[in-house]
Amino acid sequence: MSCYSDYHGWFPLKDEEIKKRITRTEPGTYVLGVVNAGAFIHKYIGRSDNDLQRRLSEHVEVKYSHFYYKQFDSVISTFLEECTLYHELDGLDNENHPAKPRDIDVKCLFGECNFSRQSSP
Numbered sequence: 001m002s003c004y005s006d007y008h009g010w011f012p013l014k015d016e017e018i019k020k021r022i023t024r025t026e027p028g029t030y031v032l033g034v035v036n037a038g039a040f041i042h043k044y045i046g047r048s049d050n051d052l053q054r055r056l057s058e059h060v061e062v063k064y065s066h067f068y069y070k071q072f073d074s075v076i077s078t079f080l081e082e083c084t085l086y087h088e089l090d091g092l093d094n095e096n097h098p099a100k101p102r103d104i105d106v107k108c109l110f111g112e113c114n115f116s117r118q119s120s121p
């Protein structure tokens with residue numbers, strides 16, 4: 001059981017698939033990866049604070065072939081969820097801790113992390 005077992009997915013990381021699945025313009029988190037021998041292997045996590053569909057479409061045909069996603073109605077929930085993915089999943093290509101949303105006072109709550117750096121504009 002992974003920390004994204006309640007996500008929707010996996011789906012092919014293609015424009016028509018993203019548009020079909022994500023019809024509300026809302027924040028959300030995602031897990032990107034590849035499928036090998038019928039199993040999804042997570043490689044990269046991320047979020048959008050306002051438009052998950054648009055953010056995911058930027059990943060099409062770049063590096064990964066499949067995605068999971070989850071939508072939220074709060075920017076803070078989305079950030080905290082991305083932190084959980086970042087800390088819980090092994091083997092990610094992500095180099096940096098998730099940046100906190102702009103102009104919102106929130107810190108990563110995971111263990112002793114307490115990360116609080118703001119995202120660049």
Ligand SMILES: [Zn+2]
Binds near residue numbers: 087113115
């Ligand atoms: Zn953290």
